[in-house]
Amino acid sequence: MTATLEQREPTPTISVSARAPRSAHDRSAGRRPGMRILVTGILVVVAVYFLVPVYWVVVAATKTTQDLFATNGFWFAGDFALWHNLTEVLTYDGGIFLRWFLNSVIYAGVGALLATYFAAAGGYALAKYEFRGRGFVFGLVLGGVLVPGTATALPLFLLFSDLGLANTYWAVLLPSLVSPFGLFLCRIYADATVDGALLEAARLDGAGELRIFHTVGLRILTPALVTVFLFQLVGIWNNYFLPLVMLSDDRLYPITLGLNTWRSQTDRLPEFYELTTGGVLLSVIPLAIAMIVLQRFWRGGLTEGAVK
Template identity: 75%
Template sequence: MTKQAAEPVDTTSISAHQRRKLDRSPGSQIVVTGILVIVAIYFLVPLYWVVIAATKTTGALFATNGFWFGGEFSLFSNIQQVFTYDGGIFVRWILNSVLYSGVGAVLATYFAAAGGYALAKYEFRGRQLVFGTILGGVLVPGTATALPLFLLFSTLGLTDTYWSVLIPSLVSPFGLFLCRVYAQASVDTALLEQARIDGAGELRIFHTIVLRQMTPALVTVFLFQVVGIWNNFFLPLIMLADQKLYPITLGLNNWRSQVDRLPEFYQLTTGGVLVSVIPLVIAIIVLQRFWRGGLTEGSVKG
């Protein structure tokens, strides 16, 4: 009986995913896992501290270990004070933040999708100049435009109104850039042409075909806008004077500024911070399935 020679492995029949899996050494897996653990700790430790701090009284907050429970468990009483203080002003701040971030994120995502799709799929003079201008807008921080916006809105008589915070939230240069890149890669031009041959108008094509194919990008832009608007502090600070128009970030800062005079505001601030994080966590948990769906859909395209 003769021994058969081992047949060489046909690397051309191995998928890209399998090749990456074969090339992945145990050492690289350990390094990547370690980096991910460090990043997770970096983001989760402040949240953990907020949860622990919200369960303590003002005295226990400074007299006990900041990373473990101590003294009387006062979470529910602290949360009750948060929602009842000053006639329930905190509820008003939450509703304001929901208005600013909800309406602003939805409209900003829609405008970004429309602009990104137009820049990706329509040929017109000056398209590259427009796209270059948008890239420049991505590099400009929001704090740099806050003062010019205040002067402009002051001239128009819109300061200290909902519009002064809501209108700037409708613009997302990064969202438009992301939508343009995603539309260029994922929206099939042949499918658009077929829809036009069938008699579909441009708006119908955009709403029934393009938006559906761009769902993962739209979810990403929406979440970025929600988090950005929800955590926005500087723009409301210079635009708003009426406490009833404050978003939750500005309201919490107003409470924090009074802790030297009234120490009980420590409990209000820590409890309010904990409550303010919950809507963002819920939004990420609910919308992450769209990311998984988009990644899966892209992996089976051939």
């Protein structure tokens, strides 16, 4: 027998680097230059959209009425009148602006705090308790999210008029205690984060349902509560139509309605431009402070659970 030698093709070699799996921390695939430029450009446009009005308010608050119309709207004038304008805002008509500011703090602060608590309690109950009609109640909440506040202002006015509550603090405060979106958010968040085993362990230790909610549920729901509080705070602070319908006494006005009253007088009294721009600048400061103070809780809630 004659042995035949088979010629074999050389086996291709694969480098170790080619076979090695991509590191879990390697993000080079998501760092394409084109995508980074696109995302950065979108973020810049969004930032400009939100920051330019704030910048204009700051610049306008430093000008007199004459400079407001005679100079570039996006740059400061030679006469820096910020402190004069703010002084006029705080002292005009016996300090009525301070009264409006205090009213807004009451409406927005108390309303947002209580609305957040009620939303947390309702969302926690819908997520963690089985009872008849739970799905129907949650459907009503979803329906409430879709109803704009302007559609309910007139019915609320007629109701509060019959109860004798129109043109009072309660006429603005009571509707602010209801937040369908907040209840919806708390229900979803509680269902995803509050472990039923943890609640059973608390019950075995002898804790009541209210104590479990306040000591366990609220702590776990903190990121969602901060989100609801911020949304409700901004919504009530900027609310204009409901106070316009409910209130006739200018001593009860929130800051939005009061500033609009000043703005409506600018046609015959141009000096009200200085009052309006200075008042607008002061009105955005509390919201900015609230966002800066609470953003760490908000950011932590948005990223919680993303990495285990």
